[in-house]
Amino acid sequence: MSTQSSDTSTLTDDRTPAPARSQQVRKTKSLGDRTFDLIAASWRPAAVVVGLFIVWWVITTLGWVPAYLIPAPVDVWHTMTSSAGFLWANALVTIYETVAGFIIAAVGGIAIAMWIVYSPNAEKSLYPLLVFAQVIPKVAIAPLFVIWLGFGSAPKVLVAVLVAFFPVVVSTIAGLRSVDPDLLDLASTMGSSQWKTFRKIRFPASLPHVFSGLKVAATLAVIGAVVGEFVGANEGIGYVLLNANGNLNTPMLYAGLVILSAIGIVVFMVIEVAERVFIPWQPSRRVTATAAS
């Protein structure tokens, strides 16, 4: 680096390019721009959905497939509107089980991950158990939970927890371990306590990983709740599905599926929004921010 610079003034000023950049990223977008972005992002999946609907509608209207196999979209819609109260009441049960299962899985999963990361003994003794709990088929042990906990919501919540907590644990461990070792060295030169380092550096640094685990967990919790309902329930969307299946009431079956997907999507979106609120600095957001500006 023995290059000779000709002008002293250039030596003290490399700040010019960055202000422009930072302002672009921080600029808030107008409503019109945001609407445009939304349309730009969503027209492709929307087109696919519309296309599938048309295919569905054409097949059923032309009578290629009997209605007890695939009901017409209109019949499903009628079922949903005429049994709206019944469906809503059962959806609430499933939502409750899903959300309760998810929250327990999230809190418990993060706590277990912290324990494992900070204690080598915990890792040795807990990790094999966690893997065991993950690999055992939840459908197979769900009946056991019914025997233990009865027909209420408890066994369903438990299945949801069991299905959902593993991705939280794994991703939180990855997140807590992903922290830049220089930052940990830095913290020790600052005389920081373990707890302060965790609170101010390690936990915030792990959040992007934690949230990707939470997103997976949220969708799995819906599955867990329904599996729990399949095994033994007298309410909930899983129960509605089984019932409709037994009566060959395919429009009701489809209505149940639509509601389950809706629950899954809403839960997922809630986590997405939380992610944007809690980690606006996240690298993946950054790319879209610069690309869009």
Add this chain to the structure above:
Amino acid sequence: MTSATAIRAGDSETRMVQGDAIRLDDVNFLFTTKRASVEAVRDFSLRVEPGQFVCLVGPSGCGKSTVLKSVGGLIKPTSGTVTVSGTRVVGPRTDIGYVFQKAALLDWRGVKDNILLQAEMRGMARADASRKADALIEMVGLKGFEKSLPHELSGGMQQRVSLCRALLHEPPVLLMDEPFGALDALSRERMNVELHRVWRETGTSVLLVTHSISEAVYLGERVVVMSSRPGTVIADIDVPLPRDRDYIATMGAPEFQATTARVRSLLTE
């Protein structure tokens, strides 16, 4: 910046080293893995006087960074003693400032909050720390960027933030581990000029590790040359340049060129 700060009465060993900001005596590093043991650093001794700027150069893998880490107490030498400001280094030192090759900033904090991390961790008085941070931000020319997040800054600006953070608690000793190694050549020159100015203004002792010979000679009052593994001191060169150094003039000075040539020949032997 005068002599040692904490000297226990009657401790002849610590009294002996008072006056040195940093002192390493016969430091050895032996890294043992399952397959083999590697002698990384052998009988490394070095003294840095208070307020002095010393650069440590050497080939890749010669243990420069390891030596620096041992001064900060982040790693314990296999044998030998390390002393900072007159007291033995036995664990992480909090009376130092540390700058890494990566800026190591918190992605979720703005410039000023990143600098203030130092104050929060140490429990420094908030208002006082805030004033000091403002002064440092002003000094390195980051005024107006207090709220900018790290990803909105250039590499050179990030490293300035890292420097401010290392200086916030006014440490008597500043340790820098290839701080500008990740910057492009031009930003690197600018940062050299700024670091030199900051050092003249603060009067802190600096031990800087670098690969760059011209950086070492421009910045250092002394350049310590290390051999390849096992790393040890092969030369300790006084740089015959004035304390106030203009960058352009220095680059053209015959003393500068003679010194860089000497360091280069030592490193290519």
